[in-house]
Amino acid sequence: MLDALKVRLKNSDSSFGRATFAILKSIRSFEIPVIKPFHGLIYHLHLLITGFAGSLCRILYWTPLFKSRLANTPGKLYLYSGMPLLLGPLKITMGDHCRLSGHTTISGRTSSTIKPQLNIGNNVGISWQNEIFVGDRIEIGNNVRLAVKVRLVGYPGHPVEPAARARGEAESDDQVGNIIIEDDVWLAAGVTVMGGVTIGAGTIVATGSVVTRDLPPGVLAGGIPARVIKSLDLPAENKNG
Incomplete structure (x- = not known):
């Protein structure tokens, strides 16, 4: 009126x-x-x-x-801005001295025959509006930094075949992949990492990149899809993972 x-x-x-x-x-x-x-x-x-x-x-x-909701009891967890949204079946372990934004979504694949597992190391920073989709397993190493709006996509949520999508069926097993993020990795703002990818220790992925294949340790990578831009001058223990 x-x-x-x-x-x-x-x-x-x-x-x-x-x-x-x-x-x-x-x-x-x-x-x-x-x-x-x-x-x-x-x-x-x-x-x-x-x-x-x-x-x-x-x-x-x-x-x-x-x-x-965690499988262990981490020490010195700094959880800010509320509590993350947890969806589906999940087994989550977390190390000590982590910082986690409450504006984070963590989802486990509901059609899996095993309980999806997310393992987070020590001294990990997960900023706001991150989305972590665990298909079978996602490993986040020590001292990892996930900037704002990072997405780890271990499963897509829908099948490729249109008729199957229309029927509301789940994704197939071959669409699901583990994600391994090794120690000291920094994923900058807006990075997306697809299933089946390992990112080597100490690597930095530039803003807005989409990682569709493995990246070696100790490099700067960027682009869609992400490619190695240059090597970083890192201590030997980082380059060796």
């Missing part, structure tokens, strides 16, 4: 209608003057209150709930 009135006033040919619409628009756009010392104090008070409340929720609620 209000939307219809708004449209009539906006398209009105009468001066009264146009004037009424202008008045309502100015009311909608009304702003109070900003008093920087006062509103700056309110802003910092807002940060203090919300930060304290968020810390309480993280310590007393989100972290214990998330740890209850």
